[in-house]
Amino acid sequence: MRYLSTRGEAAQLAFDDVLLAGLATDGGLYAPFAYPHVSPKDIAALAGVPYAQAAARLIGPFLSEDASCAALPAQTEAAYASFRHRAIAPLIQIADNLFVLELFHGPTLAFKDLAMQLLGRMMNDVLEKRNLRATIVGATSGDTGAAAIEAFRGLPRVDVFILYPHGRVSDVQRRQMTTVADDNIHTIALQGTFDDAQNILKRLFRNAPFRERVGLAGVNSINWARVVAQMVYYFTSAVSLGAPHRHVSFAVPTGNFGDVLAGYIAKHMGLPVERLIVATNANDILARALATGRYEPRGVMPTQSPSMDIQVSSNFERLLFDATGRDHGAIRGAFASLDQSGAFDIPPAALAAIRGEFDALSIGEADTTDEIARTWREAQYVLDPHTATGVSAARARLAREPATPVIALATAHPAKFPDAIERAIGYRPHLPDSLAARLEGPERFTILENDEARVANFIAERARAAKA
Numbered sequence: 001m002r003y004l005s006t007r008g009e010a011a012q013l014a015f016d017d018v019l020l021a022g023l024a025t026d027g028g029l030y031a032p033f034a035y036p037h038v039s040p041k042d043i044a045a046l047a048g049v050p051y052a053q054a055a056a057r058l059i060g061p062f063l064s065e066d067a068s069c070a071a072l073p074a075q076t077e078a079a080y081a082s083f084r085h086r087a088i089a090p091l092i093q094i095a096d097n098l099f100v101l102e103l104f105h106g107p108t109l110a111f112k113d114l115a116m117q118l119l120g121r122m123m124n125d126v127l128e129k130r131n132l133r134a135t136i137v138g139a140t141s142g143d144t145g146a147a148a149i150e151a152f153r154g155l156p157r158v159d160v161f162i163l164y165p166h167g168r169v170s171d172v173q174r175r176q177m178t179t180v181a182d183d184n185i186h187t188i189a190l191q192g193t194f195d196d197a198q199n200i201l202k203r204l205f206r207n208a209p210f211r212e213r214v215g216l217a218g219v220n221s222i223n224w225a226r227v228v229a230q231m232v233y234y235f236t237s238a239v240s241l242g243a244p245h246r247h248v249s250f251a252v253p254t255g256n257f258g259d260v261l262a263g264y265i266a267k268h269m270g271l272p273v274e275r276l277i278v279a280t281n282a283n284d285i286l287a288r289a290l291a292t293g294r295y296e297p298r299g300v301m302p303t304q305s306p307s308m309d310i311q312v313s314s315n316f317e318r319l320l321f322d323a324t325g326r327d328h329g330a331i332r333g334a335f336a337s338l339d340q341s342g343a344f345d346i347p348p349a350a351l352a353a354i355r356g357e358f359d360a361l362s363i364g365e366a367d368t369t370d371e372i373a374r375t376w377r378e379a380q381y382v383l384d385p386h387t388a389t390g391v392s393a394a395r396a397r398l399a400r401e402p403a404t405p406v407i408a409l410a411t412a413h414p415a416k417f418p419d420a421i422e423r424a425i426g427y428r429p430h431l432p433d434s435l436a437a438r439l440e441g442p443e444r445f446t447i448l449e450n451d452e453a454r455v456a457n458f459i460a461e462r463a464r465a466a467k468a
């Protein structure tokens with residue numbers, strides 16, 4: 001499979017190169033030339049297949065060549081071996097035709113593990129094949145950093161540097177990053193805010209000599225390999241409810257649009273999906289964009305579902321690319337307008353195409369708390385606040401269309417957000433024992449001044465990829 005940039009001015013690449021590149025050099029995102037087709041017979045044949053094997057079957061057609069396909073089953077096996085639930089992504093029924101897909105059984109208790117665990121192994125193997133090393137640098141307000149650290153710890157060809165704002169992440173979030181003992185993991189407590197950390201990161205990526213010197217690679221959610229790894233659980237969950245013979249809808253707690261885009265890809269590979277329901281918190285850019293046709297970020301509002309406190313949904317560009325009939329000029333125009341005037345209008349035909357497949361709902365803070373309480377009362381099931389937005393949006397859909405099952409994606413374990421749960425149901429959920437024990441270990445981190453040159457020196461001195 002070959003990949004092209006949504007903005008049409010960067011080189012076309014094979015999967016392995018897209019994996020290492022992250023963003024395209026023209027500022028666009030990579031998309032495959034076509035979505036591989038999975039026949040109804042092949043969908044039916046996924047029934048009863050273990051998750052790791054289903055992943056290898058479904059992801060294989062997106063890869064570069066036979067050699068990477070041959071390595072894939074071992075990579076998916078290793079990626080999901082550490083999950084605490086044998087089904088990897090189990091499906092739980094909480095009401096008539098309403099199901100929760102638990103994606104939080106990985107090492108950091110959030111759905112990002114499902115993609116990141118595989119991405120780490122794929123990247124390491126490509127570097128092995130090419131006899132190269134790489135340096136991952138990430139900025140985090142909590143969850144993504146922990147998922148990246150868990151995925152890349154101990155991998156011989158990759159060093160990881162994670163910047164987080166000193167004193168501004170929760171105890172659990174910090175310990176998830178700093179109690180990892182592997183030599184290739186470096187945590188930097190930056191004396192600044194998350195925005196300062198993000199700014200330093202962006203400058204490091206624009207610093208060509210530095211980038212070249214340390215072999216800088218990105219793992220944020222625009223990385224295509226992450227999106228494609230997330231397509232798998234749409235298939236496995238729909239099959240367990242009777243696909244391809246029965247349609248299902250999905251409700252997806254959304255921030256950067258990576259997860260719900262994976263559902264769109266599953267649908268375009270042939271999975272019978274009725275509706276894709278985007279659930280946002282009070283940061284409602286996507287709900288506004290679908291309602292009005294205007295994509296216009298506003299200030300970010302802090303909520304009890306912090307991993308969705310986002311105003312620019314980067315992966316939306318990939319949907320817009322398809323919805324405009326893959327019109328590079330329209331995409332360049334839209335994002336130039338976003339840069340210059342802070343908004344763009346979705347072309348009417350593209351808006352109609354998007355509305356034909358997606359619903360979008362914004363769930364406010366009080367409704368999120370009410371949903372956690374209601375699901376506890378009616379089903380004795382504890383939702384985390386991100387998942388609660390999805391379940392609430394799923395109920396709205398079922399009220400209008402009760403005949404089609406809705407699968408709401410559970411993106412985080414409730415124990416990651418004990419304050420929100422306690423507010424809703426008066427009870428503090430516990431972390432799984434294995435994780436709680438590890439978080440007691442010694443912490444390792446380095447406090448650095450909010451200064452690009454100091455951070456760059458710190459990385460260059462320690463990265464094994466660094467050339468003198």
Ligand SMILES: *Cc1c(COP(=O)(O)O)cnc(C)c1O
Nearest residue numbers: 254255256257258259307411412
């Ligand atoms: C990252 C995250 C999301 C949002 O996913 P996107 O792919 O960015 O839309 C939702 N819930 C949780 C818990 C997350 O960590």
